[in-house]
Amino acid sequence: MIFTGIDGEKWFSVSYSLLKKDWKRTEKKGKKIYVIPSDLCFVKKEIAEIKKEKELREYLKYEVEEYGEVLWDFKLVEDFYYLVLVRNFNPPEDFFSLDCEFFSLARLSRVLEKPNLVILDLGKRKTTFVEVKNYELDRYRVVLKGGNYLNEQIQKELRVSLEEAERIKIEEGMNNPTVKKAIEEILSNIGVQLTNKEVLLSGGLSKLKGLEDLFKSVLRIPYCEPELTSAFGASLKFVFKDNSPTFKKEEISPKEQKLLVAFVGLATTVFISYFLSKDFLKREIMKTLNQQKKELFSAKFPDLPPVMVEEQLKNMRERKQSKFLELMYTVLKDLPQGVKIYRIEFKNGYLKLVGEAQESLIKNIKADSIRKTPEGNYEFEVVIR
DSSP: OOEHHHEETTEEEEEEEEETTEEEEEESOOOOEEEEEEGGGEEEEOSOOOOOOHHHHHHHHHHHHHSSSSEEEEEEEEEEEEEEEEOOOOOTTOSEEEEEEEHHHHHHHTTTOOSSSSEEEOOOEEEEEEEETEEEEEEEEEESSHHOOOOHHHHHHHHHHHHHHHHHHHHHGGGSSSHHHHHHHHHHHHOOOOTSSEEEEEEEEOTTTTTTGGEEEEEOOOOOOOOOOOOOOHHHTTSSSOOOOOGGGGGGGGHHHHHHHHHOOOSOTTTTOOSSSSHHHHHHHHEEEEEEEHHHHHHHHSSSSSGGHHHHHHHHHOOOOOOOHHHHHHHHHOOOOTEEEEEEEEEEEEEEEEEEEEEHHHHTTTEEEOOOOOTSSSSEEEEEE
């Protein structure tokens, strides 16, 4: 059986033997597994209150409504489930399955037989951080800066053409101060200390001269070129069994298939990519509100499963909203126009927002911390509990 992972224009195929349980690279194309770029995915892991897959799917249909029109799938694993939401991605008609890039990269831990692994994928337009624990996706970050951003910075600071900027990036690498500064900025935006860790580097930009010196030790995938890593990981989706939703064509409802068609031409705001529009923040708030609804109902009716009481939950939302959520809305309402936001973390009951603003705007932001950047703007951090 042949599986082909496809990441944009790049692809990688493996021939898998069900009898021998082994795989090898092939130049033939088989069942196509398309990679959903990391900046178009949102993954959450939740405790499964409902243990039957069919009932959980029905309940999640209600949950997903809070995020608007999205493509979604989930994987139930014992006491928890992974839910993947996707927007602004139109699967080709010939797809066999879809694979969120976070899982494509996380799967590399199984290839290398490393249960705990840190992966840094540096591409042309984005950088993706993935951490794996016990062979499963544990956390991730996406920064919308990559090789193209380095070129822009070189052009801006050295006043050279795009072609010359590309040459400088390739030939000088980290020896060039502008390149080094841009890379350090990208790593800083990830928000995770990586210099003292063993890191698996992938993506075309990972070939940058001198990059490996930034880390304690570096791993590479020996089976493919760095720029093919995500496609390679996707090709192994049905070779290594993991907790990634399949998005297989037969598992997508007719209603969702119609929704895919409706997505064509509607990619105006990237989901999670720019994490960061107020619309997305509102969806995050609705996610928190939805969680509150479940907690409120469980406290009052402990013997009833949440899937049985959608109307009651809706009524609870109308009757009661916490001061916590009101505070979120207040912060969003007061956020001035022109602010650049480049990271959002939502975990353990708190929302952390990191962004950048000009001096004239920073005074209007109720920030927990503020620091001046070398460019003269101000980086701020807002934490809402």
